[in-house]
Amino acid sequence: MWDLDESTGAIVDKFMIGLKRRNPGENEFHQAVYEVAGSVMPYILDHKQYRDAYILERMTEPDRVISFRVCWEDDKGHIRANRGYRVQFNNAIGPYKGGLRFHPSVNLSILKFLGFEQTFKNSLTTLPMGGGKGGSDFNPKGKSSREVMRFCQSFMATLYNHIGAKRDVPAGDIGVGGREIGYLFGQYKRLANEFTGVLTGKGLSYGGSLIRPEATGYGCVYFANEMMKHKGEDISGKVCVVSGSGNVAQFTVEKLLHLGAKPVSMSDSGGSIYDENGITEEKLAFIKDLKNNRRGRIKEYADKYGCQYLEGQRPWGIKCDAAFPCATQNEICGDDAQTLVNNGCRMVSEGANMPTDMPGVNVFMKAQILYAPSKAANAGGVATSGLEMTQNATALPWTREEVDQKLLGIMKNIHGQCVKYGESGSGVDYVKGANVAGFVKVADAMLAHGAV
Ligand code: GLU
Numbered sequence: 001m002w003d004l005d006e007s008t009g010a011i012v013d014k015f016m017i018g019l020k021r022r023n024p025g026e027n028e029f030h031q032a033v034y035e036v037a038g039s040v041m042p043y044i045l046d047h048k049q050y051r052d053a054y055i056l057e058r059m060t061e062p063d064r065v066i067s068f069r070v071c072w073e074d075d076k077g078h079i080r081a082n083r084g085y086r087v088q089f090n091n092a093i094g095p096y097k098g099g100l101r102f103h104p105s106v107n108l109s110i111l112k113f114l115g116f117e118q119t120f121k122n123s124l125t126t127l128p129m130g131g132g133k134g135g136s137d138f139n140p141k142g143k144s145s146r147e148v149m150r151f152c153q154s155f156m157a158t159l160y161n162h163i164g165a166k167r168d169v170p171a172g173d174i175g176v177g178g179r180e181i182g183y184l185f186g187q188y189k190r191l192a193n194e195f196t197g198v199l200t201g202k203g204l205s206y207g208g209s210l211i212r213p214e215a216t217g218y219g220c221v222y223f224a225n226e227m228m229k230h231k232g233e234d235i236s237g238k239v240c241v242v243s244g245s246g247n248v249a250q251f252t253v254e255k256l257l258h259l260g261a262k263p264v265s266m267s268d269s270g271g272s273i274y275d276e277n278g279i280t281e282e283k284l285a286f287i288k289d290l291k292n293n294r295r296g297r298i299k300e301y302a303d304k305y306g307c308q309y310l311e312g313q314r315p316w317g318i319k320c321d322a323a324f325p326c327a328t329q330n331e332i333c334g335d336d337a338q339t340l341v342n343n344g345c346r347m348v349s350e351g352a353n354m355p356t357d358m359p360g361v362n363v364f365m366k367a368q369i370l371y372a373p374s375k376a377a378n379a380g381g382v383a384t385s386g387l388e389m390t391q392n393a394t395a396l397p398w399t400r401e402e403v404d405q406k407l408l409g410i411m412k413n414i415h416g417q418c419v420k421y422g423e424s425g426s427g428v429d430y431v432k433g434a435n436v437a438g439f440v441k442v443a444d445a446m447l448a449h450g451a452v
């Protein structure tokens with residue numbers, strides 16, 4: 001039990017010592033928990049029911065971690081082995097829900113941080129979804145579609161035992177898009193001999209939802225616009241720096257264009273493009289074809305449109321009004337954040353999961369810019385997965401407009417929850433707002449369920 005005479009900071013530090021001892025070497029997981037603990041600890045200390053129930057210790061321990069070998073055969077006939085995972089983090093408010101990531105960097109720390117974040121994010125959507133995450137260290141880059149298919153089939157041959165429409169509903173994340181979801185769904189259907197909404201992000205012809213591909217990027221921009229509107233402004237005319245060039249980045253740029261903003265950059269692991277004239281709808285169509293069909297490098301954009309290519313660099317040195325990190329975790333460090341602020345950036349809306357490291361977050365907080373953490377800003381993706389689950393359960397698909405309106409409504413609602421728990425005299429602390437709002441719903445459900 002905590003000593004309530006100690007300062008909140010000292011209590012958080014003690015809590016973190018225990019967490020690190022129980023989860024050695026899992027730096028990304030430590031980082032995600034630390035950010036949440038800093039925000040929710042004062043709230044917990046003020047509420048005896050949470051203190052007495054040992055709630056934060058319980059919430060930071062995943063319900064279950066599944067790890068398995070995935071064997072598959074490559075095109076040369078060689079047998080390959082990867083590691084697969086599913087972290088079922090918390091199902092207090094609904095079935096486990098969260099994406100699968102295929103990337104060589106995938107390890108338990110990364111999936112635990114993602115599963116933990118997902119629990120809070122899903123709570124914020126107001127839909128009945130618990131938190132989970134999974135994936136593999138399989139690298140899809142350079143693999144043929146047949147190799148990807150064989151990998152997905154083998155991965156699902158084990159994952160199949162642990163998921164289900166009412167148990168755990170995976171979706172995509174980095175390295176898992178429409179193609180992979182199709183192969184995973186096909187294998188699940190074959191093994192279960194059942195057609196159910198066991199995955200989201202499905203193709204339209206077999207139970208997918210309109211707007212799901214667009215949802216994370218669109219939602220991230222809707223959230224940014226809500227933050228600006230709360231201050232009496234809007235996003236139109238703003239120069240925006242976007243990182244990444246995958247699904248989230250593409251639809252972030254698309255929605256920025258719809259709302260009259262000026263996106264000037266995108267990036268991949270090779271470098272960034274800086275298009276001072278702005279990325280247009282036509283140029284975005286080129287990026288989509290390059291990345292989704294030809295699986296090429298973003299440098300081709302710079303060659304084709306004659307703009308700057310910043311080899312090996314992220315786009316944070318580019319002067320902008322707003323930044324949308326949409327690539328991956330820890331892509332903005334303290335120095336990057338300082339550069340953005342010094343160059344006049346006044347808003348950050350995170351499309352990727354935890355793209356800003358702790359020193360970076362501190363820079364944004366100190367500068368008092370509008371800073372939307374990923375669990376709020378990118379919740380539109382999983383929220384629309386929730387809408388896909390509802391459509392599957394009722395067998396009634398909605399129109400594009402209906403889904404988009406619901407998505408916008410959900411992002412406004414998340415913004416409202418952040419304001420409710422994060423507003424003070426000096427403005428809205430979106431980190432605190434998102435963490436406390438996400439926490440309360442899950443914590444109350446856990447209290448109601450007793451010590452399980
Ligand atoms: N991977 C996405 C996320 O980080 C979406 C998960 C889902 O739709 O289940 O929220």
